[in-house]
Amino acid sequence: MNDLILHDLQTRYTCKRYDPNRKVPEEKLQILYEALRLTPSSINSQPWKFIVIASDNAKHRLYNTFTEPYHFNRQHVLDSTVTILFAHNPKYTLEDYAKVVEKMIQDGRLAPEKRDRALQSFRFARMHTDENGFNGHWTKAQLYLALGNAYHTLARLKVDSTALEGIDVKRVEEEFKGELNGFACHVALCVGYHHETDYNAKLPKSRLAHGSIFLHL
Ligand SMILES: Cc1cc2nc3c(=O)[nH]c(=O)nc-3n(C[C@H](O)[C@H](O)[C@H](O)COP(=O)(O)O)c2cc1C
Known part of the structure; x- marks a missing residue:
């Protein structure tokens, strides 16, 4: 079991090119959605919303929001199976x-x-919460737990993904204003299978050494 956990975390990686001809089966997507729903949050607040961009129309709406310097991210939206907009409530009441x-x-x-x-x-x-009712720093922290949970779930499912903070937040929030209904979207997650030419698939994992980030007291 411990081997499985580390194997998942060592083999998952950020996909840089998707195979548009390989689609993630619906049952795996449903597991991902349920894992997101089961994510824990402070006081069980669940101050989030997940907008699944799956149809061609929705993919093109999102694709068209990309501006420089984030153009390098936009093809993922078309070639992956779905992109999930991770949204948080900036004024949780x-x-x-x-x-x-x-x-x-x-x-x-x-x-x-x-x-x-x-x-x-x-x-x-x-x-x-500040005097204007803003608590977006706190709700966004809760939302990122869901992102971490998605990463681990997808690793187990052997499905590739790319987190995208490289989006034009203003344009995404404008384009999906109706669906977001006051929520903020600062990060998205593309989900699919990598293309055989994805250079990132073959690179070794690189992380700071244990000794430089842990203090055992
Ligand atoms: C919150 C977050 C936002 C990220 N945004 C992007 C992005 O916009 N584009 C991209 O190609 N990678 C993005 N990444 C991927 C990171 O660069 C990557 O996770 C990191 O370099 C570690 O590599 P690995 O995921 O392959 O282990 C993001 C990762 C996280 C966690």
Whole structure:
């Protein structure tokens, strides 16, 4: 089991060229979506939304948002199977949290009489909220847990991916304004299978040495 974990993390890599003729089977995509849904977050806030760009029309809408210096990323959107827009709520409110608490009651996780007490956990969100109601730094941190979770899940599924912070945030948010409905999108994830000419597939993994990033006290 430990071997499997490290093998997954050593063999996954950032795909730099996708094979447009190889598509990820739907059942694997469904596992990915469920893994995203199961991602943990502070106070179980789940301040996110995942917009799956799968149709030709949606892919072209996203493709057309790319500007310099990010043009090198745009072909992935057409050649991969899907690109997921990872979006976070920049102004997560008590009303948003109330929906989570209701779902916890519905799922049998929380007794109905404990609703008010559970809502008090929102104070941990409030700590990260400024006078304008902005708590996007905090909600974006939660969203990146979902990104990490996606990476590991895809490695297990032997599916390739590319995280893209190299997007024109303003243009993406403008193009998908209706779907985002006030959420912010700073990162996307392309999911597919690499092309045999993908140079990155053959490069060795490179990371800082354990000794330079860990302190064992
Ligand atoms: C949040 C995030 C954003 C990234 N954005 C891009 C990107 O826009 N384009 C790209 O080609 N790679 C992008 N990468 C890939 C990183 O450069 C890559 O993960 C890193 O160099 C380690 O290489 P590996 O993923 O092959 O192990 C991104 C990675 C992360 C985690």
